[in-house]
Amino acid sequence: MVLDYTKEYKKKTKTSAKLFSKSAKLHVNGVSHNIRFYEPYPFVVKKSAGKNLIDVDSNKYTDYWMGHWALILGHGPKDVKKNLQKQIEKSWMYGTVNEQTILLSELISKAVPVAEKIRYVTSGTEATMYAVRLARSVSGRKVIAKIDGGWHGYTSDLLKSVNWPFSESESSGVVNEEQIVSIPYNDLEKSLSILKKYSKDLAGVIIEPVLGGGGCIPAEPDYLKGIQEFCKKNNSLFILDEIVTGFRFRYGCLYPTMRLDPDIVTLGKIVGGGLSIGVMCGKKEIMEFADTTDKKKSERSYVGGGTFSANPASMVTGYSTLNHLKSKKSVYSKINDLGKFARKEIGKAFDGKVAITGKGSLFMTHFLKDGISEITNSTQAAKCDGALLAKYHFKMIAHDGIFFLPGKLGAISDSHSKEDIKKMVKASEEFTC
Secondary structure, rough: OOOOOHHHHHHHOOOHHHHHHHHHOHHHHOOOHHOOOOOOOOOOEEEOOOOOEEEOOEEEEEEHHHHHHHHOOOOEEEEHHHHHHHHHHOOOOOOOOOOHHHHHHHHHHOOOOOOEEEEEOOOHHHHHHHHHHHHHHHOOEEEEEEEEEOOOOOOOOOOOOOOOOOOOOOOOOOHHHHOOOOOOOOOOOHHHHHHHHHHHHHHEEEEEEOOOOOOOEEEOHHHHHHHHHHHHHHOOOOEOOOOOOOOOOOOOOHHHHOOOOOOEEEEEEHHHOOOEHHHHEHHHHHHHHOOOOOOOOOOOOOOOOOOOOOOHHHHHHHHHHHHEEEEHHHHHHHHHHHHHHHHHHHHHHHHOOEEEEEEOOOOEEEOOOOOOOOOOOOHHOOOOHHHHHHHHHHHHHHHHHHEOOOOOOOOOOOOOOOHHHHHHHHHHOOOOO
16 A cells, blocks of 8 residues: 655645745746646745755755756755856856856866867757757758657657657647657667668767666667667767766766767756756867858758857856866766665665666666566656656655655765665665555
């Protein structure tokens, strides 16, 4: 029997309930990002520090959502905050070229070999939108392939096969869905079979080395190598979306450890240090298509940026975060070890009833059902008991002072400790499923 912790939650979050009722009158579904809503209502945060979120009722939660997994150093790390405060004294918006952008780009270009040229935007959605536009310009083709369960933001160019069942359209109002082809994750034979059908029109393939929103599932190295080999032979672009994985497991991207050679890489989250950012970077000869100087409209890829792209505040927090990670690489050994410990111990706590996916400091619990025994793709993940996962997460919010966005993966930061993981494991052992 699964206990209902709603009564306990409502008792603890009365001020949140009142505030959220106001939010619901002002905002669509009361939130500014679809996934931030959960029943009966999300608590309202007053402040955050280190590993903790503190709500308006003064409840404290150990946070594993960590700002959509962006806060690898935790909430408000001292050196990042100090440098941001210094920048704000000078101003936080110029709308012109600034030195802070150059400093951040120097760090990124040295850590990410493919980043021969860089263009900043303010969200991951924009970065992937521009990446596929660039692929179409370079190749002269229209079709983009993505993964079943792959999430690359809300751009219409990639809004397909995100949620199960993958054959259904994700939204009304989306056009040219026939220009987006979906392939199964970690199944090279089937993927290549589909790609071959579209080879003449295939501009590129965009893929995550760890399928974040689709179940926190690492790609098999041979799978990515096989897709890359096809792209190279077919003169299609191989695009890696490392918005989640970039600087998450090591200082730099994940792809060099897999001996991959992408044409374009998108970054975000961690490289913004907690402020809004999106990054498109790639090989010089490809990125130069975005240079509009002395080009006809038919020759260029019109890739802009935006009013707030490369704003000095985001550049400073990004630089401070990456500089910290560069100078203190022990952060990675710490959080990756904690992730390994979490996956192992949560698995033990549920004694074969779950599969734990993830890599390094990322992890996700899947409650198995319908004969599913392993999770290697988003179809298997979708067939697990998502409702039970949401109840498990909600129990920890209501009863244990632990925050996961219900149904989503968890991210460990440098502000977490082994004791925090043990506390989460104990809360898992107490959950009846």
